Amino acid sequence: MEMTVTELAGEVTCVRLVTRLDAQGADRIGLRFTTAVAAQARNAVIDLSGVSFVASMGLRLLISTARALNGKGCKMVLFGATDLVQGVFDDAALDQIMPIVETEDQALAALAS
Amino acid sequence: MPHSPASAGAPPVLRLTLPNRAEALETARGALLEFMAAHSPPARAVYRLELVLEETLMNLLWHAYPQGGEHQIAFTAQVRDASVVLTFCDDGLPFDPLHQPVAERPTSLETAVPGGLGLILTRKAVSAASYRREEGRNWLTLEVALAP
Numbered sequence: 001m002e003m004t005v006t007e008l009a010g011e012v013t014c015v016r017l018v019t020r021l022d023a024q025g026a027d028r029i030g031l032r033f034t035t036a037v038a039a040q041a042r043n044a045v046i047d048l049s050g051v052s053f054v055a056s057m058g059l060r061l062l063i064s065t066a067r068a069l070n071g072k073g074c075k076m077v078l079f080g081a082t083d084l085v086q087g088v089f090d091d092a093a094l095d096q097i098m099p100i101v102e103t104e105d106q107a108l109a110a111l112a113s
Numbered sequence: 114m115p116h117s118p119a120s121a122g123a124p125p126v127l128r129l130t131l132p133n134r135a136e137a138l139e140t141a142r143g144a145l146l147e148f149m150a151a152h153s154p155p156a157r158a159v160y161r162l163e164l165v166l167e168e169t170l171m172n173l174l175w176h177a178y179p180q181g182g183e184h185q186i187a188f189t190a191q192v193r194d195a196s197v198v199l200t201f202c203d204d205g206l207p208f209d210p211l212h213q214p215v216a217e218r219p220t221s222l223e224t225a226v227p228g229g230l231g232l233i234l235t236r237k238a239v240s241a242a243s244y245r246r247e248e249g250r251n252w253l254t255l256e257v258a259l260a261p
Contacts, residue, residue, distance in 0.1 A: 056230035091237040093218035
């Protein structure tokens with residue numbers, strides 16, 4: 001199971017990913033992920049604790065999905081990244097364009113801020 | 114069977130001939146991980162190796178052959194001292210990834226451009242790099258430190 005979508009209290013979409021976000025993984029889940037997150041005008045939190053690897057194609061997917069949701073006036077927050085994945089986010093300065101926090105509670109708090 | 118003197122002390126080399134198709138990514142990744150297993154590399158070094166491999170091959174698959182057709186990419190990996198030396202040789206369009214302008218890192222979702230992230234990540238992940246164009250081929254050498 002690469003992707004689980006649930007609805008949290010307060011009309012927040014939560015997507016939990018268990019996959020590699022390399023070129024193949026991003027291609028495989030891309031449309032489903034974008035649809036799950038951005039089809040509705042609803043804030044979203046993305047659980048990355050099950051993502052062992054992110055490369056540039058994975059970053060592109062996260063950026064394009066966050067941008068689509070942003071266009072609807074909603075926010076996407078990432079949480080749970082492993083140290084190695086967080087290192088890639090740091091190198092790409094991803095935190096400059098979307099909130100990245102450690103826990104689900106922090107992600108929900110970031111939506112409220 | 115005795116080894117020849119020339120090969121007796123030389124560290125083993127992984128040599129692959131990869132097609133310019135998406136399947137090359139998984140083939141190369143699997144072979145590189147298997148090759149590296151004997152060296153028990155730290156997780157961070159493995160991540161850097163996988164990242165450099167993926168970004169370099171993706172760049173080749175996307176941009177090296179605008180006319181399409183079947184081509185071969187020669188890939189090698191060798192552990193030298195505290196680094197892994199990766200080489201890529203292809204007959205695609207001349208492309209020196211080491212002297213491309215670095216894309217600005219995005220400052221907002223609105224201004225973020227999708228391209229250029231692969232080059233940024235590759236440059237961050239390697240400890241040394243060289244490129245030359247010779248006999249109609251690109252020869253790219255990238256070193257990844259084995260340190261954690």
